[in-house]
Amino acid sequence: MEPVYFSAADYVIFAVLLAASMAIGVYYAASGGRQRTTREFLLADRGMSAAPVSLSLIASFQSAVAIVGVPGEVYAHGTQFWFIGVAYVLGLLVPAHVFVPIFYRLQLSSAYEYLERRFNKTVRICGTLTFIFQTVIYTGVCIYTPAFALNKVTGLQLWGTVLATGLVCTVYTTIGGLKAVIWTDVFQTVVMFAGQLAVIVVGVQQAGGVAAVWTKVSEGNRIAGLDLNPDPTEKHTFWTLAVGGVFLMLALYGVNQAQVQRYLSSRTEREAVRSCYLVIPALQVALALSCVMGLVMFARYCGEDGSRRPGAALSRDAMVLFFVMDMLQGLPGLPGLFVACLFSAALSSISSAFNSLATVTMEDLIKPHFPTMTDARATLLSKALAMSYGLLCLAMAYLTHLMGKSVLQVALKVFGIVGGPLLGVFSLGMFFPWANSTGALVGLGAGLAVAFWIGVGSIVTGGAAAAASVPSNCSSLFFNVSTSVLPTLIVSRPTGLKRLYSLSYMWYSGLSCFVVVVVGLIVSFLSGPMKEEDVLPGTVYPLLGKLLFFLPERLKKRLCCTGQTHAAQRHRRDVSLDKAELEGQTLGFLPTADSQVERETSV
Ligand SMILES: CC(C)(CO)[C@@H](O)C(=O)NCCC(=O)O
Numbered sequence: 015m016e017p018v019y020f021s022a023a024d025y026v027i028f029a030v031l032l033a034a035s036m037a038i039g040v041y042y043a044a045s046g047g048r049q050r051t052t053r054e055f056l057l058a059d060r061g062m063s064a065a066p067v068s069l070s071l072i073a074s075f076q077s078a079v080a081i082v083g084v085p086g087e088v089y090a091h092g093t094q095f096w097f098i099g100v101a102y103v104l105g106l107l108v109p110a111h112v113f114v115p116i117f118y119r120l121q122l123s124s125a126y127e128y129l130e131r132r133f134n135k136t137v138r139i140c141g142t143l144t145f146i147f148q149t150v151i152y153t154g155v156c157i158y159t160p161a162f163a164l165n166k167v168t169g170l171q172l173w174g175t176v177l178a179t180g181l182v183c184t185v186y187t188t189i190g191g192l193k194a195v196i197w198t199d200v201f202q203t204v205v206m207f208a209g210q211l212a213v214i215v216v217g218v219q220q221a222g223g224v225a226a227v228w229t230k231v232s233e234g235n236r237i238a239g240l241d242l243n244p245d246p247t248e249k250h251t252f253w254t255l256a257v258g259g260v261f262l263m264l265a266l267y268g269v270n271q272a273q274v275q276r277y278l279s280s281r282t283e284r285e286a287v288r289s290c291y292l293v294i295p296a297l298q299v300a301l302a303l304s305c306v307m308g309l310v311m312f313a314r315y316c317g318e319d320g321s322r323r324p325g326a327a328l329s330r331d332a333m334v335l336f337f338v339m340d341m342l343q344g345l346p347g348l349p350g351l352f353v354a355c356l357f358s359a360a361l362s363s364i365s366s367a368f369n370s371l372a373t374v375t376m377e378d379l380i381k382p383h384f385p386t387m388t389d390a391r392a393t394l395l396s397k398a399l400a401m402s403y404g405l406l407c408l409a410m411a412y413l414t415h416l417m418g419k420s421v422l423q424v425a426l427k428v429f430g431i432v433g434g435p436l437l438g439v440f441s442l443g444m445f446f447p448w449a450n451s452t453g454a455l456v457g458l459g460a461g462l463a464v465a466f467w468i469g470v471g472s473i474v475t476g477g478a479a480a481a482a483s484v485p486s487n488c489s490s491l492f493f494n495v496s497t498s499v500l501p502t503l504i505v506s507r508p509t510g511l512k513r514l515y516s517l518s519y520m521w522y523s524g525l526s527c528f529v530v531v532v533v534g535l536i537v538s539f540l541s542g543p544m545k546e547e548d549v550l551p552g553t554v555y556p557l558l559g560k561l562l563f564f565l566p567e568r569l570k571k572r573l574c575c576t577g578q579t580h581a582a583q584r585h586r587r588d589v590s591l592d593k594a595e596l597e598g599q600t601l602g603f604l605p606t607a608d609s610q611v612e613r614e615t616s617v
Pocket residue numbers: 075076077078079080081098266297363422425426
């Protein structure tokens with residue numbers, strides 16, 4: 015495969031992306047409060063409005079992984095994956111109406127602070143460490159993917175690109191804080207959409223128009239109908255995507271620090287809720303662009319004569335990149351725009367990760383031990399943390415390099431294996447007033463154990479069963495798609511443990527969340543459940559009370575699910591106190607464990 019040559023226009027576009035991102039960082043380093051408080055550096059002065067926050071929310075988990083992986087999936091297996099769009103609806107309505115109000119009213123700065131208020135310090139620290147683990151791995155995948163792609167296609171030096179991306183991102187995140195992260199996300203999301211749109215327009219033209227694309231993809235069986243197969247080991251069915259996907263979305267958009275931090279940086283709770291609503295259509299656009307890109311690629315390349323490039327063994331991810339660059343070849347500026355699109359997607363995810371990692375490390379791990387630390391010191395330390403995580407994640411890119419699997423599935427598996435148990439522990443706290451801290455800890459441990467067991471099991475046993483499955487009707491495809499990246503072709507239905515290991519990765523979040531809640535409740539009841547009135551005000555969502563609205567109040571009281579207890583009333587008063595406090599003065603440090611004690615005694 016000969017490398018694609020970049021024209022001057024391509025280099026200019028790519029350079030503009032990096033320069034503009036840096037400029038946004040410099041702007042927020044020099045304007046406003048000049049990033050001298052943790053409130054500004056980590057929470058954008060809690061003054062953001064819904065539009066930028068929503069674009070930033072979609073940018074966090076839309077990296078080059080999705081830009082390359084989703085078209086590859088659609089190219090090889092058709093549009094079934096598109097049904098994940100159904101999950102976006104509930105996956106954001108629940109955060110909007112359950113998670114956001116609870117987090118926002120508690121005026122937290124880290125999502126895991128919730129776990130201390132609801133349970134205890136140990137649960138909080140376990141939650142934080144779990145999040146750090148998840149994010150560091152994910153960031154490695156994020157940095158590695160575009161560099162790998164670019165290297166495959168243009169021959170650009172792999173580790174040079176990894177370093178350049180990581181360093182640019184580290185710098186603007188470290189100097190510009192969350193404001194820079196959010197506004198670069200906005201800019202980068204626009205570039206991301208523009209790049210994908212360019213590929214689609216050019217591809218449609220080359221394939222002979224929309225009608226021709228449609229004919230080819232429908233003849234090639236790439237338009238998927240509803241697959242209602244209930245088998246949970248089928249990788250992508252309507253159920254795994256639309257139902258399993260809801261838990262994935264809740265883990266990402268409900269309780270992940272990167273996102274919670276954006277809700278908390280919103281000017282008002284209403285703005286935060288509105289940003290969740292805006293994410294639903296914006297994410298549908300992102301998904302549609304990626305799926306259509308896969309279809310256009312199929313129409314353009316499937317069945318092409320193999321003689322052109324003999325013996326080129328490409329992973330599916332590299333194949334996508336190659337197709338794109340082949341389509342854009344000779345159109346000045348467009349290869350550069352697509353590369354900018356890939357890096358925009360990556361930078362916006364990596365910067366969210368750096369800032370959120372710095373936040374949780376500061377708020378959850380460091381500040382509680384140094385209650386007298388000045389805010390100036392804490393801010394400086396936060397910047398140092400953002401920078402150190404930047405460097406650590408560069409090292410993680412190397413680990414991704416060693417894994418060499420289809421990155422889309424690696425990323426989504428990590429979200430499920432680590433994100434699912436975290437979702438479980440938050441759900442246990444919010445929906446079940448009886449759950450106690452012992453239950454939360456044992457539940458979280460059990461959820462992580464089950465998720466890792468299945469996840470690692472699937473990775474270990476998956477290789478053996480994998481078989482090459484070139485798109486069925488593309489026998490003359492000019493690529494030997496290497497087997498490692500293709501999904502397991504299940505010849506005979508697996509049994510026993512093998513069957514467990516072949517559970518669709520789309521169920522990982524839901525299953526591990528369920529394990530945490532069930533184990534958490536059993537352990538709580540065995541070790542002495544909490545009473546609703548002993549739970550800290552504002553940490554529980556009266557789910558059962560709302561579901562059983564038809565029961566008489568007295569019965570609900572016995573089930574402890576009124577949501578109208580002494581505690582809830584106390585909480586309401588607390589919230590109005592918080593509001594008054596917020597409007598009246600600027601908060602230096604946000605409520606910590608100490609101010610929580612003060613608050614409890616003052617009520
Ligand atoms: C996480 C979803 C499903 C929704 O945001 C999608 O963006 C996706 O498939 N992301 C893959 C991971 C990534 O792009 O980094």
